[in-house]
Amino acid sequence: MPSVTLTVNGKKATAEVENRTLLVQLLREQLGLTGTHVGCDTSQCGACVVHVDGNSVKSCTLLAVQAEGANVLTIEGLANGSELHPMQAAFREHHGLQCGFCTPGMVMSAVDLAHKNKNPTEHDIREWLEGNICRCTGYHNIVKAIKAGAEAMAGAR
Amino acid sequence: MAAVAIGAPVRRKEDFRFLTGKGHYVDDLNRPGQIHAYILRSPHPHAAA
Ligand code: FES
Numbered sequence: 001m002p003s004v005t006l007t008v009n010g011k012k013a014t015a016e017v018e019n020r021t022l023l024v025q026l027l028r029e030q031l032g033l034t035g036t037h038v039g040c041d042t043s044q045c046g047a048c049v050v051h052v053d054g055n056s057v058k059s060c061t062l063l064a065v066q067a068e069g070a071n072v073l074t075i076e077g078l079a080n081g082s083e084l085h086p087m088q089a090a091f092r093e094h095h096g097l098q099c100g101f102c103t104p105g106m107v108m109s110a111v112d113l114a115h116k117n118k119n120p121t122e123h124d125i126r127e128w129l130e131g132n133i134c135r136c137t138g139y140h141n142i143v144k145a146i147k148a149g150a151e152a153m154a155g156a157r
Numbered sequence: 158m159a160a161v162a163i164g165a166p167v168r169r170k171e172d173f174r175f176l177t178g179k180g181h182y183v184d185d186l187n188r189p190g191q192i193h194a195y196i197l198r199s200p201h202p203h204a205a206a
């Protein structure tokens with residue numbers, strides 16, 4: 001079995017995986033990071049989004065071995081202890097979540113958007129969210145949250 | 158009496174754990190010796206076995 005070594009939320013991790021093991025399986029089943037969710041098996045829902053070397057990716061669509069040497073950030077690594085990341089705080093403030101299942105993926109996608117586009121319009125946000133599905137909220141408050149979160153992130157810099 | 162809740166926004170208590178990846182969903186359960194079930198339904202609505 002191949003072995004993968006990667007950095008997850010700042011910590012080095014090494015695991016034995018099968019060739020077919022997906023990054024999300026490595027994170028959830030082997031590293032116990034169940035904050036990253038699996039909502040589909042067709043790369044559609046975005047519940048599994050994490051950052052790999054600073055870019056948001058669907059971790060169900062990457063093989064674990066492809067993440068060799070990579071720097072992975074999951075939802076568990078975003079907050080600073082009990083202090084929420086500005087994007088997480090904005091989701092809470094603007095009621096951008098209900099059941100919370102899609103939320104880790106939404107937040108990780110949103111943070112990547114805010115890194116790439118400091119002042120996204122509502123249109124930019126809706127377009128960016130094409131790959132993230134929420135069955136609860138109707139997106140309206142998610143879009144509001146991301147706008148506020150991106151502003152807070154730009155202000156914090 | 159405590160502050161009246163009617164008409165006032167109420168902060169959700171569960172959001173912190175959902176936002177930090179600490180929610181517990183059924184698929185997150187992983188107990189030692191856990192058994193998995195899969196439901197295979199009959200493709201025939203009415204048939205003799
Ligand atoms: S689980 Fe990855 S897109 Fe749905």
Ligand code: FES
Nearest residue numbers: 098102134135136
């Ligand atoms: S909050 Fe339930 S799926 Fe988005």
